[in-house]
Amino acid sequence: MDVPSMHIAMYPWFAIGHIAPYLQLSNKLAKRGHKISIFIPKTTQSKLQHLNLFPHLITIFPINIPHVQGLPDGAETTKDLDPSLFPLLMTAMDRTEKEIETLLLQLKPNFVFFDFTHWIPNMARNLGIKSVQYWVVSLVTGAYVQSRRSQTHGEEGSNIGLGFPDKGIKLQPHEEKMFAKMKEKEFGSGIRFYDRTNFGLRSSDAIGFMSCREIEGPFADYYENLVGKPILLSGPIMAEPSDSVLEEKWADWLARFKAGSVIYCAFGSECILSHNQFQELLLGLEKSGMPFFTALKPPHGFESVEAAMPEGFAERVKERGIVYGGWVQQQLILKHPSLGCFITHCGSSSLLEALLSQCQLVLLPNMLDHIITTRMVSKSLKAGVEIQRGEEDGMFTKDSVCEALRIVMDDESEVAKEIRANHTKLRSLLLSNNFENGYIDSFCQSLHRGEHNPIEPLEPDRTRQNQCLRSVRIKLNGLKRV
DSSP states (O other), X not given: OOOOOOEEEEEOOSSHHHHHHHHHHHHHHXXXXXXXXXXXXXXXXXXXXXXXXXXXXXXXXXXXXXXXXXXXXXXXSGGGSOGXXXXXXXXXXXXXXXXXXXXXXXXXXXXXXXXXXXXXXXXHHHTTOEEEEEEOSXXXXXXXXXXXXXXXXXXXXXXXXXXXXXXXXXXXXXXXXXXXXXXXXXXXXXXXXXXXXXXXHHHSSEEEESOOHHHHHHHHHHHHHHHOSOEEEOXXXXXXXXXXXXXXXXXXXXXXXXXXXXXEEEOTTTOOOOHHXXXXXXXXXXXXXXXXXXXXXXXXXXXXXXXXXXXXXXXXXXXXEEEEOSOOOHHHHHHSTTEEEXXXXXXXXXXXXXXXXXXXXXXXXXXXXXXXXXXXXXXXXXXXXXXXXXXXXXXXXXXXXXXXXHXXXXXXXXXXXXXXXXXXXXXXXXXXXXXXXXHHHHHHHHHHXXXXXXXXXXXXXXXXXXXXXXHHTOOOTXXXXX
């Protein structure tokens, strides 16, 4: 069904891992003739302009970062900051409220998408605009956090609420401490992170996720029942294929190794390890005896990755290991035939790239949303192996890194075969004919129907879902079938 053109404004959190997916969604919507106005920091605009594939329909509006005491001059996104300063960046975003209101008054969009700017729904409502809290984190994370919010009589020994679709997703003691800290942490303008996200959820017209029912359907139903709001699924938003080629120095180095033998390790733009954990990771890669390519940020207190390496490490691995502290072409590296394994932090964009690759997956989450997603991938979908950490201190060792690699890279083991088979089924699902287009079309139809009425998700096509599930035979152990 063709949907009349809509105008959608977007104001994502100032992190590349949020802005880039919003821009990718914008491309999918603009491809269908919809107009997009996206608000991002002034200097960041030039860095991400290349992601705008429909400049005649997608307009990027530069936002000036208001002065906040303690926020470094020139800092615009989380990439420019130590994580301890993220709340100050959120404060700066909150101080753009009047600027955003002026833009919305001028533009008069039909919808505005946001994630952390909790004040947008009420502003939009006063202007006659519908609001959608659109998340780039996994749906299972949203459902888990909401289950904890509404928990009244959890099962004995359980840290999730009654009715949660997967009892296998639990937090370890050190992760419980992280969760408790997150709930109390102030995140801009004198409001707790926990309250900020909840207020946005409660006051928006709908909640959107970059997800699909074939993988996270039970969590969508559970979440929708908990919050009493429509959950709109855009499907996984896949980046357009890169038309560039892999840098010659990396292509030449990777070509030295046999197919499926190289380990690639990267944790996105925000994850910074402690010095101890940085060294344990590198020593674990060394102990594996396999060739490896890491793209990591220097650990806390170090200007470069070279300065933080274990003593003698560079000399010992110089023939088979690279530790690089800059940006790399991850999408192209993952496609190289020499790649056999991807150690990922399980951030949403990296996880999607991982699932679209043919690499075995080793998971090393760092933040709460990554942890919950990791448990779904490793325990429910059985499509990867999580590196084990100490239950109390949360520390991993070189031995636990090496053990996870040994498990997935042993082509003869039944565990590795099962993981590879499940990963292949997920990859086939994501790349199946009309999978992505079908979700974007349904997403647009739900928005169009809700433009002048309460937003409601389209009734899912159960026949199509069941056919997809049967064809790929994904076992969601412990989960209710959609």
